[in-house]
Amino acid sequence: MRYRQLGKTGLWVSAIGFGGIPIQRVDNNTAIQLVNRALNLGINFFDTARGYTDSEAKLGLVLRERQQEAIIATKSMARSREEMARDIEKSLQALGTEYIDLYQVHNVEHPSVLERVLNPGGAVDALLDAKKSGVIKHIGITSHIKELFKDALKTGVFETIQLPFNPLESDGIPEILDLAAAHGAGVIIMKPLAGGAIKHAALALQYILEYPVSTVIPGMDSLQQVEENASVGSRSENLTPAERDKLDREIQEQGATFCRRCGYCQPCPQGIDIPLVFLLDGYYTRYGLTAWAKERYRGMKVQPDACTECKECEDKCPYNLPINQMLVEARARLE
Ligand code: SF4
Ligand code: SF4
Structure with missing residues:
Protein backbone atom coordinates (compact mmCIF):
# COMPACT_ATOMS: atom_id res chain seq x y z
CA MET A 1 0.00 0.00 0.00
CA ARG A 2 1.22 3.49 -0.82
CA TYR A 3 0.82 6.17 1.84
CA ARG A 4 0.45 9.91 1.35
CA GLN A 5 0.59 12.81 3.73
CA LEU A 6 -2.79 14.21 4.73
CA GLY A 7 -1.75 17.81 4.27
CA LYS A 8 -0.57 19.65 7.34
CA THR A 9 -2.21 17.18 9.74
CA GLY A 10 1.08 15.27 9.53
CA LEU A 11 -0.88 12.00 9.26
CA TRP A 12 0.12 9.45 6.64
CA VAL A 13 -2.93 7.90 5.05
CA SER A 14 -3.27 4.96 2.70
CA ALA A 15 -3.81 6.02 -0.93
CA ILE A 16 -6.98 3.93 -0.80
CA GLY A 17 -9.18 4.65 2.20
CA PHE A 18 -12.37 2.95 3.36
CA GLY A 19 -15.62 4.79 2.59
CA GLY A 20 -18.18 4.00 5.26
CA ILE A 21 -21.52 4.29 3.43
CA PRO A 22 -22.08 0.73 2.10
CA ILE A 23 -21.12 -0.96 5.37
CA GLN A 24 -24.59 0.06 6.57
CA ARG A 25 -25.97 -2.75 4.40
CA VAL A 26 -23.99 -5.64 5.91
CA ASP A 27 -24.39 -7.42 9.25
CA ASN A 28 -21.97 -6.96 12.14
CA ASN A 29 -19.97 -10.13 11.43
CA THR A 30 -19.39 -9.13 7.82
CA ALA A 31 -18.46 -5.61 8.90
CA ILE A 32 -15.86 -7.03 11.29
CA GLN A 33 -14.37 -9.17 8.51
CA LEU A 34 -14.24 -6.27 6.06
CA VAL A 35 -12.58 -3.84 8.43
CA ASN A 36 -10.03 -6.39 9.63
CA ARG A 37 -9.20 -7.36 6.05
CA ALA A 38 -8.82 -3.72 5.06
CA LEU A 39 -6.42 -3.07 7.95
CA ASN A 40 -4.47 -6.23 7.16
CA LEU A 41 -4.05 -5.04 3.57
CA GLY A 42 -2.66 -1.70 4.73
CA ILE A 43 -5.78 0.47 4.45
CA ASN A 44 -5.50 2.78 7.43
CA PHE A 45 -7.97 5.59 6.64
CA PHE A 46 -11.62 5.02 7.53
CA ASP A 47 -14.26 7.64 6.78
CA THR A 48 -17.76 7.53 8.19
CA ALA A 49 -20.45 9.98 9.32
CA ARG A 50 -23.05 10.57 11.99
CA GLY A 51 -25.62 10.45 9.21
CA TYR A 52 -24.67 6.96 7.97
CA THR A 53 -26.95 5.20 10.48
CA ASP A 54 -24.88 2.40 12.11
CA SER A 55 -21.69 2.89 10.06
CA GLU A 56 -19.73 4.44 12.95
CA ALA A 57 -20.81 1.65 15.29
CA LYS A 58 -19.88 -1.08 12.78
CA LEU A 59 -16.45 0.39 12.06
CA GLY A 60 -15.96 0.82 15.78
CA LEU A 61 -16.38 -2.92 16.39
CA VAL A 62 -12.87 -3.37 15.03
CA LEU A 63 -11.29 0.07 15.13
CA ARG A 64 -11.66 0.47 18.89
CA GLU A 65 -9.42 -2.60 19.24
CA ARG A 66 -6.97 -1.63 16.50
CA GLN A 67 -6.97 2.15 16.74
CA GLN A 68 -3.16 2.33 16.72
CA GLU A 69 -3.24 1.08 13.13
CA ALA A 70 -6.08 3.31 11.97
CA ILE A 71 -6.92 6.92 11.23
CA ILE A 72 -10.60 7.50 11.90
CA ALA A 73 -12.52 10.27 10.20
CA THR A 74 -16.17 11.06 10.75
CA LYS A 75 -18.44 14.03 10.17
CA SER A 76 -21.66 15.70 11.20
CA MET A 77 -24.31 17.90 9.59
CA ALA A 78 -24.60 19.86 12.85
CA ARG A 79 -24.43 23.59 12.26
CA SER A 80 -24.57 25.01 15.80
CA ARG A 81 -22.13 24.66 18.68
CA GLU A 82 -24.57 22.70 20.85
CA GLU A 83 -25.57 20.28 18.10
CA MET A 84 -21.97 19.67 17.10
CA ALA A 85 -20.87 19.10 20.70
CA ARG A 86 -23.66 16.50 21.04
CA ASP A 87 -22.69 14.82 17.79
CA ILE A 88 -19.01 14.56 18.70
CA GLU A 89 -20.06 12.83 21.91
CA LYS A 90 -22.36 10.46 20.00
CA SER A 91 -19.61 9.64 17.48
CA LEU A 92 -17.19 8.80 20.29
CA GLN A 93 -19.77 6.54 21.89
CA ALA A 94 -20.71 4.82 18.62
CA LEU A 95 -17.10 4.24 17.64
CA GLY A 96 -16.16 3.28 21.19
CA THR A 97 -12.91 5.24 20.99
CA GLU A 98 -11.40 7.90 23.22
CA TYR A 99 -10.55 10.18 20.35
CA ILE A 100 -11.27 10.72 16.66
CA ASP A 101 -8.46 11.69 14.30
CA LEU A 102 -10.47 13.89 11.95
CA TYR A 103 -13.89 15.43 12.50
CA GLN A 104 -15.44 17.11 9.48
CA VAL A 105 -18.24 19.59 9.00
CA HIS A 106 -20.40 17.51 6.67
CA ASN A 107 -21.82 18.66 3.35
CA VAL A 108 -21.57 22.43 3.57
CA GLU A 109 -24.01 23.13 0.78
CA HIS A 110 -23.98 26.94 0.57
CA PRO A 111 -21.73 29.90 1.47
CA SER A 112 -24.34 30.96 4.06
CA VAL A 113 -23.92 27.57 5.78
CA LEU A 114 -20.16 28.06 5.88
CA GLU A 115 -20.72 31.44 7.51
CA ARG A 116 -23.13 29.91 10.01
CA VAL A 117 -20.76 27.17 11.15
CA LEU A 118 -17.90 29.67 11.48
CA ASN A 119 -19.85 32.38 13.31
CA PRO A 120 -19.73 32.56 17.13
CA GLY A 121 -22.00 29.80 18.43
CA GLY A 122 -21.49 27.82 15.23
CA ALA A 123 -20.38 24.18 14.86
CA VAL A 124 -16.71 25.13 14.49
CA ASP A 125 -16.67 26.43 18.09
CA ALA A 126 -17.51 22.93 19.34
CA LEU A 127 -14.88 21.38 17.08
CA LEU A 128 -12.23 23.78 18.38
CA ASP A 129 -13.25 22.97 21.98
CA ALA A 130 -13.01 19.24 21.23
CA LYS A 131 -9.63 19.71 19.60
CA LYS A 132 -8.38 21.60 22.62
CA SER A 133 -9.49 18.83 24.95
CA GLY A 134 -7.92 16.20 22.69
CA VAL A 135 -11.02 14.19 21.78
CA ILE A 136 -10.61 15.18 18.17
CA LYS A 137 -7.23 15.75 16.59
CA HIS A 138 -8.00 17.60 13.36
CA ILE A 139 -10.86 19.51 11.71
CA GLY A 140 -12.01 19.13 8.11
CA ILE A 141 -14.82 20.14 5.80
CA THR A 142 -16.77 18.29 3.11
CA SER A 143 -18.76 19.80 0.29
CA HIS A 144 -19.95 19.22 -3.27
CA ILE A 145 -19.53 22.94 -4.04
CA LYS A 146 -15.96 23.44 -5.20
CA GLU A 147 -16.04 27.25 -5.10
CA LEU A 148 -16.79 27.09 -1.40
CA PHE A 149 -13.41 25.62 -0.47
CA LYS A 150 -11.69 28.88 -1.35
CA ASP A 151 -13.36 30.78 1.51
CA ALA A 152 -13.23 27.75 3.80
CA LEU A 153 -9.48 27.31 3.45
CA LYS A 154 -8.81 31.02 3.90
CA THR A 155 -10.11 30.76 7.47
CA GLY A 156 -7.22 28.47 8.46
CA VAL A 157 -9.63 26.30 10.50
CA PHE A 158 -9.85 23.35 8.15
CA GLU A 159 -6.91 21.03 7.68
CA THR A 160 -8.61 18.79 5.13
CA ILE A 161 -11.19 19.09 2.39
CA GLN A 162 -13.36 16.27 1.12
CA LEU A 163 -14.99 16.50 -2.29
CA PRO A 164 -16.34 14.32 -5.09
CA PHE A 165 -13.98 13.54 -7.96
CA ASN A 166 -14.09 10.75 -10.53
CA PRO A 167 -13.59 10.43 -14.28
CA LEU A 168 -17.22 11.56 -14.78
CA GLU A 169 -16.91 14.55 -12.47
CA SER A 170 -13.52 16.14 -13.01
CA ASP A 171 -14.36 19.75 -13.92
CA GLY A 172 -12.37 22.27 -11.90
CA ILE A 173 -10.38 19.64 -10.01
CA PRO A 174 -6.83 20.88 -10.84
CA GLU A 175 -7.72 24.35 -9.49
CA ILE A 176 -9.02 22.89 -6.24
CA LEU A 177 -5.95 20.71 -5.83
CA ASP A 178 -3.70 23.74 -6.36
CA LEU A 179 -5.70 25.67 -3.78
CA ALA A 180 -5.47 22.83 -1.26
CA ALA A 181 -1.72 22.56 -1.82
CA ALA A 182 -1.30 26.31 -1.31
CA HIS A 183 -3.02 26.00 2.10
CA GLY A 184 -1.37 22.71 3.03
CA ALA A 185 -4.76 21.01 3.22
CA GLY A 186 -5.18 17.27 2.88
CA VAL A 187 -7.50 16.17 0.07
CA ILE A 188 -9.95 13.30 0.57
CA ILE A 189 -11.78 12.14 -2.53
CA MET A 190 -15.32 10.87 -2.11
CA LYS A 191 -17.58 9.34 -4.79
CA PRO A 192 -14.60 8.02 -6.79
CA LEU A 193 -16.89 5.66 -8.68
CA ALA A 194 -19.60 8.28 -9.19
CA GLY A 195 -21.88 6.59 -6.68
CA GLY A 196 -21.43 3.17 -8.28
CA ALA A 197 -22.02 4.38 -11.85
CA ILE A 198 -18.47 3.53 -12.94
CA LYS A 199 -17.94 -0.21 -13.28
CA HIS A 200 -14.21 -0.22 -14.10
CA ALA A 201 -13.48 0.55 -10.46
CA ALA A 202 -9.76 -0.20 -10.44
CA LEU A 203 -9.15 1.99 -13.47
CA ALA A 204 -11.15 4.88 -12.04
CA LEU A 205 -9.30 4.71 -8.71
CA GLN A 206 -5.94 4.66 -10.47
CA TYR A 207 -7.04 7.60 -12.66
CA ILE A 208 -7.73 9.65 -9.51
CA LEU A 209 -4.51 8.61 -7.79
CA GLU A 210 -2.54 10.08 -10.67
CA TYR A 211 -3.59 13.48 -9.28
CA PRO A 212 -2.04 14.93 -6.10
CA VAL A 213 -4.82 13.81 -3.75
CA SER A 214 -4.19 12.40 -0.27
CA THR A 215 -6.60 9.48 -0.24
CA VAL A 216 -9.52 8.10 -2.23
CA ILE A 217 -12.35 6.49 -0.28
CA PRO A 218 -14.48 4.05 -2.27
CA GLY A 219 -17.28 2.43 -0.28
CA MET A 220 -16.83 -1.29 0.30
CA ASP A 221 -19.25 -3.99 1.36
CA SER A 222 -17.54 -7.21 0.26
CA LEU A 223 -14.16 -8.82 0.80
CA GLN A 224 -13.63 -8.89 -2.95
CA GLN A 225 -14.07 -5.12 -3.15
CA VAL A 226 -11.71 -4.57 -0.24
CA GLU A 227 -9.05 -6.70 -1.92
CA GLU A 228 -9.48 -5.20 -5.39
CA ASN A 229 -9.45 -1.64 -4.08
CA ALA A 230 -6.44 -2.27 -1.85
CA SER A 231 -4.50 -3.67 -4.80
CA VAL A 232 -4.89 -0.34 -6.62
CA GLY A 233 -3.33 1.33 -3.61
CA SER A 234 -0.24 -0.81 -4.15
CA ARG A 235 0.03 -0.22 -7.89
CA SER A 236 3.03 1.87 -8.90
CA GLU A 237 2.52 2.34 -12.67
CA ASN A 238 0.12 4.77 -14.32
CA LEU A 239 -2.78 3.68 -16.53
CA THR A 240 -1.66 2.19 -19.83
CA PRO A 241 -3.06 3.72 -23.06
CA ALA A 242 -5.31 0.65 -23.47
CA GLU A 243 -6.68 1.04 -19.91
CA ARG A 244 -7.26 4.74 -20.49
CA ASP A 245 -9.23 3.97 -23.68
CA LYS A 246 -11.34 1.43 -21.83
CA LEU A 247 -12.15 3.97 -19.11
CA ASP A 248 -12.82 6.73 -21.66
CA ARG A 249 -15.32 4.48 -23.46
CA GLU A 250 -17.18 3.79 -20.25
CA ILE A 251 -17.23 7.46 -19.33
CA GLN A 252 -18.69 8.37 -22.69
CA GLU A 253 -21.48 5.82 -22.29
CA GLN A 254 -22.29 6.61 -18.65
CA GLY A 255 -21.91 10.33 -19.11
CA ALA A 256 -25.01 10.49 -21.29
CA THR A 257 -27.34 10.01 -18.29
CA PHE A 258 -25.21 10.83 -15.25
CA CYS A 259 -26.11 13.93 -13.22
CA ARG A 260 -22.96 15.70 -11.98
CA ARG A 261 -24.94 17.81 -9.48
CA CYS A 262 -23.52 21.00 -10.95
CA GLY A 263 -26.86 22.77 -10.38
CA TYR A 264 -26.88 24.66 -13.68
CA CYS A 265 -30.39 23.37 -14.41
CA GLN A 266 -31.68 25.21 -11.33
CA PRO A 267 -33.89 26.98 -10.55
CA CYS A 268 -36.74 24.97 -11.99
CA PRO A 269 -39.78 27.26 -12.39
CA GLN A 270 -41.82 24.71 -10.41
CA GLY A 271 -39.21 24.58 -7.63
CA ILE A 272 -38.16 20.96 -8.19
CA ASP A 273 -34.70 20.15 -6.80
S1 SF4 B 1 -27.45 20.70 -15.01
FE1 SF4 B 1 -28.72 19.65 -13.52
S2 SF4 B 1 -29.21 17.69 -14.45
FE2 SF4 B 1 -27.49 18.54 -15.60
S3 SF4 B 1 -25.71 17.62 -14.59
FE3 SF4 B 1 -26.02 19.62 -13.65
S4 SF4 B 1 -27.32 19.20 -11.87
FE4 SF4 B 1 -27.42 17.39 -13.19
S1 SF4 C 1 -40.77 21.94 -14.73
FE1 SF4 C 1 -39.84 20.02 -15.34
S2 SF4 C 1 -39.01 20.40 -17.38
FE2 SF4 C 1 -39.42 22.41 -16.45
S3 SF4 C 1 -37.48 23.00 -15.49
FE3 SF4 C 1 -38.69 21.97 -13.93
S4 SF4 C 1 -38.05 19.82 -14.05
FE4 SF4 C 1 -37.37 20.81 -15.93
Missing part, protein backbone atom coordinates in the same frame (compact mmCIF):
# COMPACT_ATOMS: atom_id res chain seq x y z
CA ILE A 274 -33.61 18.24 -9.90
CA PRO A 275 -30.10 17.20 -8.77
CA LEU A 276 -31.54 15.90 -5.50
CA VAL A 277 -33.96 13.63 -7.39
CA PHE A 278 -31.08 12.13 -9.34
CA LEU A 279 -28.95 11.80 -6.22
CA LEU A 280 -31.72 9.87 -4.47
CA ASP A 281 -32.29 7.77 -7.57
CA GLY A 282 -28.58 6.91 -7.52
CA TYR A 283 -28.83 5.82 -3.89
CA TYR A 284 -31.83 3.69 -4.85
CA THR A 285 -30.37 2.03 -7.94
CA ARG A 286 -26.66 1.85 -7.17
CA TYR A 287 -26.36 1.68 -3.37
CA GLY A 288 -29.55 -0.32 -2.79
CA LEU A 289 -30.66 2.17 -0.10
CA THR A 290 -34.22 1.91 -1.38
CA ALA A 291 -36.23 2.71 1.75
CA TRP A 292 -33.95 5.61 2.72
CA ALA A 293 -34.09 7.08 -0.80
CA LYS A 294 -37.88 6.82 -0.91
CA GLU A 295 -38.23 8.48 2.46
CA ARG A 296 -35.99 11.39 1.46
CA TYR A 297 -37.90 11.65 -1.82
CA ARG A 298 -41.23 11.89 0.01
CA GLY A 299 -39.72 14.65 2.17
CA MET A 300 -38.82 16.85 -0.80
CA LYS A 301 -40.33 20.34 -0.62
CA VAL A 302 -41.72 20.08 -4.16
CA GLN A 303 -42.59 16.66 -5.52
CA PRO A 304 -41.27 16.01 -9.04
CA ASP A 305 -44.80 15.27 -10.28
CA ALA A 306 -45.12 19.08 -10.42
CA CYS A 307 -42.98 18.99 -13.59
CA THR A 308 -44.75 20.68 -16.52
CA GLU A 309 -42.17 19.38 -19.04
CA CYS A 310 -41.22 22.92 -19.98
CA LYS A 311 -37.67 21.64 -20.65
CA GLU A 312 -36.01 24.83 -19.38
CA CYS A 313 -33.73 22.56 -17.35
CA GLU A 314 -32.62 20.61 -20.40
CA ASP A 315 -31.64 23.81 -22.20
CA LYS A 316 -29.41 24.74 -19.26
CA CYS A 317 -27.75 21.37 -18.56
CA PRO A 318 -24.16 21.56 -19.87
CA TYR A 319 -24.09 17.77 -20.23
CA ASN A 320 -27.23 17.66 -22.41
CA LEU A 321 -28.91 15.16 -20.12
CA PRO A 322 -32.42 14.05 -21.09
CA ILE A 323 -33.68 15.39 -17.75
CA ASN A 324 -37.38 14.94 -18.43
CA GLN A 325 -37.01 11.29 -19.35
CA MET A 326 -34.66 10.71 -16.41
CA LEU A 327 -37.20 12.29 -14.05
CA VAL A 328 -39.93 10.01 -15.34
CA GLU A 329 -37.74 6.96 -14.71
CA ALA A 330 -36.66 8.16 -11.25
CA ARG A 331 -40.29 8.84 -10.27
CA ALA A 332 -41.30 5.32 -11.30
CA ARG A 333 -38.78 3.97 -8.79
CA LEU A 334 -39.12 6.46 -5.96
CA GLU A 335 -42.87 7.20 -5.78
